[in-house]
Amino acid sequence: MKGILRKDLLLAWKNMKYLLFAFVIFAVAVLSQSSETRVMMMGMYLCLIGVLTPLYTFSYDKAAGWDVFARALPVERWKIVLVKYLLGLVFLCAGLLIGGVMIAVSAGTGSASDTGRMLGALAGMMLGGLLLLSVQLPVFYRFGPEKARLLVVVTIFLVTAFCGALMSVRELESSELLLWLLSPSPAAAAALAVIAAALILGSFFLSVRIYERRGV
């Protein structure tokens, strides 16, 4: 499994320069926003990276025909699937860490009003990313990256449309909406975490089942 994880991390690393470049562009673009908006938008970007990284490794694997080779390796099939989930988890945790540092820095300069709330929102964002991943990975395993990519676009469109509708109904700015959506009470957060864990586990077992049955 170590080798498969290395392969995915190497793929992600090789793509990182583009992501970092985009991150800098994005950071400059949101510079004029309030520090809350800035941190939330950057957090969202990091979350998106966490969700998309395992998905685009699928595309690279497909282009190389890697799966034919991977199945011939002495690695259990469930471990091959697990690596994609781990990759998402690693990047979402990294996003949480970077976002947390950004919030801490904002708080240090006195520009962030509610550090705790923002950290909660950031954690909620990453949890949302994990849920998104848990929905999409089985779809990628079932239909392959070409068809499943459409689902990613549709999902992002639906989430954006939902947020847009909420913003207009509640007359909120985007950052306020994010904070409102992603700052649940401690009890709700705990419940959400349990549901997320169950969904991730269910998603993983479903992906393994699909992968083992599909063959190449």
Add this chain to the structure above:
Amino acid sequence: MEQNLLQADGLTKRYGSFVLDHVSFAVPGGSIMGFVGENGAGKTTTLKLILDELPRDGGTVTVFGQDNREAGTAVRGQIGVVFDDCHFHDMFTPAEVGMILSGCYKGWDQKLYDSLLRRFGLSPKEKKVKELSRGMKMKLGVAAALAHRPRLLLLDEATSGLDPIVRDEVLELLQEFVSDEDHAILFSSHITEDLEKVADYVTFLHKGRVVFSEQKDALIYDWGVIRCGRSDLARIDRADIAAVKSGEFETRVLTKNREAAARKYRDLVVDRTSIEEIMVLYGRGEEQ
């Protein structure tokens, strides 16, 4: 005693209208089994079933005396595979491919991998996979397949598209690989010339069925082709006919005992045959 490192018994797989139908053959230690057949005959499907990459509908595969599904990773850890295409990502260098595979195989030998890259003239870091020629990619595949010191090598059209010099280099390496009884190769190829050079046995798959699995020398030295006119065909015993192909000017009759045929049909030309001719006669000949 010669032991079979790989044995397929009654291997069956249904894909829509295609059926891999009770395929059986055995690859003894210290040997190279040529695996031939027309496109779509089921060669790659058989290899995938051996690697348990596909669910099978029937039969068994025994590798090193163990069922391939039950032994799973333990068996796959001792198999090296070279596919007809390079399945390493375009942006990786040979060094990175080695780094990845060293984390997959317990028996990975980095020194051996480096020496194979050197032998093949591949720089570990200079070029990425996408910058390598087809020949170089295949060499990388062979190096990667051998570096964990497998006991069984599965080659799927590994020499197709290679120039004669590279092919010769790869074939030489394969012969070194099977120099002891503990190693064997299943070599699927369209290039029958390669098999005539290195194979000890040949299994011919036609429309999903094994037509024969024989020693190569028996095919080349014992089997023969009776060349005659269509009118002569009636004189030839059915028992002497393995396959027939009639052309405008000549009818070719494949027979499994060339010398006996030459004695029996003194007025007909009885020649030696080749794996390619056998394939053509079975594949395009009239049903017997």
